[in-house]
Amino acid sequence: MRKAYPRMIRRGDRFDPIDVAKQTERVVCRNGARKYTAFYATGVYGGIATGYVVGCCLRCFFCWTDFSRDFPEAYGNYYTAEEACENIVRAARKWRVSKARISGGEPTLCRKHLLELLELVEEREEVKLFILETNGILFGADESYVRDVAGLKKVYVRVSLKAGEPEAFEARTGASREFFELPFRAVKALLDRNVRFHVAAMTDPRIMPAEERRRLIERLAEIDEFLAANLEEEECDPYEGTLVRMQFYGLDPIEFFGRKSLGST
Amino acid sequence: MGLRDAIRVLFKLCELEGEDVVLKSLCSAFGVEVPQELRELKDLPPRIALAIAYRDRNLRPLLREVASEFLKEKIADPLAKQSRKEDNKKGGLNEVMWNIYDP
Numbered sequence: 001m002r003k004a005y006p007r008m009i010r011r012g013d014r015f016d017p018i019d020v021a022k023q024t025e026r027v028v029c030r031n032g033a034r035k036y037t038a039f040y041a042t043g044v045y046g047g048i049a050t051g052y053v054v055g056c057c058l059r060c061f062f063c064w065t066d067f068s069r070d071f072p073e074a075y076g077n078y079y080t081a082e083e084a085c086e087n088i089v090r091a092a093r094k095w096r097v098s099k100a101r102i103s104g105g106e107p108t109l110c111r112k113h114l115l116e117l118l119e120l121v122e123e124r125e126e127v128k129l130f131i132l133e134t135n136g137i138l139f140g141a142d143e144s145y146v147r148d149v150a151g152l153k154k155v156y157v158r159v160s161l162k163a164g165e166p167e168a169f170e171a172r173t174g175a176s177r178e179f180f181e182l183p184f185r186a187v188k189a190l191l192d193r194n195v196r197f198h199v200a201a202m203t204d205p206r207i208m209p210a211e212e213r214r215r216l217i218e219r220l221a222e223i224d225e226f227l228a229a230n231l232e233e234e235e236c237d238p239y240e241g242t243l244v245r246m247q248f249y250g251l252d253p254i255e256f257f258g259r260k261s262l263g264s265t
Numbered sequence: 266m267g268l269r270d271a272i273r274v275l276f277k278l279c280e281l282e283g284e285d286v287v288l289k290s291l292c293s294a295f296g297v298e299v300p301q302e303l304r305e306l307k308d309l310p311p312r313i314a315l316a317i318a319y320r321d322r323n324l325r326p327l328l329r330e331v332a333s334e335f336l337k338e339k340i341a342d343p344l345a346k347q348s349r350k351e352d353n354k355k356g357g358l359n360e361v362m363w364n365i366y367d368p
Contacts, residue, residue, distance in 0.1 A: 045310050046287035098308075129309065156313060198316040217340050226319050229276060229332035229339060232283055232312055 007070040008248040009059045009174035017137050017175040017182075021057035021109055027072045028055035029110035035076035037068055037104065039087035041095035045131065049092035051084050052104035058135050059174035060162055061249035062207055064239040065104050072105075081116035085124065092126050101131040108138040111145060118152050130154045135162070137175070140182030143189045150193035157197035159187055160234070164201075164208065164216025172207070188223055200232035206256060207236055238262055269331060271300040275311055276335040283312035 005023055006015045028035040035054035042050055054068040054076040068075035079087065088100050100121065107114055114132075121130050132149070136159040139146050149155055161184075163169035166177035190197045199220060203213045221228035236242065238257045246253040254262065266274070278291055289307040292299050299307050302324060306314035318324045 044285050045313075046285065046290070046308070129313075131313075156317070194320060196317050196320055198312055214340055217336070221336060225336055226329050226332040229336045230279065230312055230315055230319075231339070233280075 006059050006174055008245050009061060010248065011171065011250050013059075013174045014170050014176045015059075015174055017057040017173075017179050018141055020059075020175075021106075021138060024055040024057060024072060025109050028053070028076070028105070029113060030078050032112050032116065033078040033080045034084070034110045034113040035068075035072065036079050036084060036087075036102075037066070037076045039084075039091050041091045041097055045099050045101075047095065047097035048099040048101055048131065049088050049095065049097055049127070050100070051079075051088050051102040053102050053107055053109075054105050055109050056106040056135070057109065057137050057175070058106070058162065060172055060202075061245050061251070062172070062202065062204075062236045062242055063245060064237060064242050066241055067244075069105060069241070070245075081113050081120055084113075084117055085120040088121070089124050089126050098126065098128040099131065100127045100129070101133060103133055106135055106137075107132055108134050108145065111138075111148075115148055118149065118155055122152055122154055127154060129156055132157045133160065134158070134186075135160055136183030136186035137179065139186035139189060140184070143185070146186065146189040146193055146195065150190075150195050155195070157190055157195055158232070159183060159190070159197060159199050161199060161201040161216065164212040164214075164219065168208070168212055172202075184219065184223070187220070187227065191224055191227070198230050198232060199227050200234055202236065203231075203233040204236045266298065268300050268302055269327060271297070271303075272315075272328060272331045273335065275303075275315060276331065279312045279315065280339070284310045286310065288314045 006013065006020060036051050037054060038052045040050055042048060055072045056069050063069060092098065092100055118130065121127050132155055134157060162173050166180040169175065169180040170177040187199060201216055202208060217228050217231060220231060238253065238261065243253040246256060274297055278295060282291060287308050288303065288311045289299055291311055303314055303318055306317055315328065319328050
């Protein structure tokens with residue numbers, strides 16, 4: 001198992017994502033504050049205020065985020081939960097949106113910060129819904145975390161699955177295959193706790209073969225058929241970070257996306 | 266259109282655009298009325314609206330039933346979302362989407 005801090009992965013790299021979460025937290029969390037690179041609003045979800053957090057515990061080769069995922073030391077500034085909440089609410093007011101989220105990195109890193117932020121958001125009338133976009137690793141590893149979130153009225157969770165089988169999970173994320181079950185455990189825990197959520201998955205056929213997609217959907221259907229039917233199927237887009245990570249991984253991004261979709265003539 | 270049929274249509278519309286457009290705008294773009302039972306959720310993206318409706322004990326049995334039927338279609342058609350999205354780009358939903366909210 002790889003011991004140095006993983007940044008971009010090559011084929012065959014693997015690590016313990018819980019350990020990487022802890023290593024990342026040592027960089028991006030400080031006395032209840034967390035590193036963010038920006039606060040803004042965007043058109044997704046019909047308009048949403050966003051805090052862009054630094055740091056993740058997976059290293060997906062198709063990841064769309066900026067390079068703060070790979071070099072958390074080099075990006076962002078620390079914001080307390082109060083400061084982050086204020087900035088998110090300010091963005092919501094400015095763009096007249098009532099939904100909010102933290103995105104970019106993995107929001108469940110820095111548990112104390114996240115729970116404080118969510119508690120603060122509960123009290124702000126400007127925000128009606130707070131979307132927590134997670135890879136499910138930390139929720140699956142410690143279900144008491146799901147319990148902590150379950151009591152919050154404005155929270156809505158989106159769990160993003162990366163693979164439908166352990167080998168593919170390791171190959172795409174760099175996280176060892178023995179941790180493949182964690183996001184599914186998170187899904188079960190969210191369902192058991194009656195949390196409002198849906199599941200997403202990177203089922204882009206260029207990344208996930210049809211047979212694996214079928215198995216993933218069937219696996220979700222075993223947990224709950226509604227979750228499987230309501231599965232959000234993600235597509236891989238040619239963001240700058242994605243192109244570089246693919247190249248590093250050993251895939252030719254030009255061939256992957258095609259010259260036409262990259263705007264080349 | 267009854268609630269069952271409306272939910273079936275919503276599952277299909279979610280395959281087109283379930284996250285980035287709110288329910289009322291998507292329904293309006295396709296000439297579908299937002300069901301009375303989901304009116305409170307009309308300002309949310311349709312996939313989120315369906316997921317929240319599923320927490321409602323009264324709606325859950327019907328949603329589960331329609332989901333079960335729709336699931337067969339979803340599994341059988343792995344490229345459906347991509348191909349439908351491509352069709353849509355030609356048809357104008359993209360334009361509708363970006364006119365709805367553009368900071």
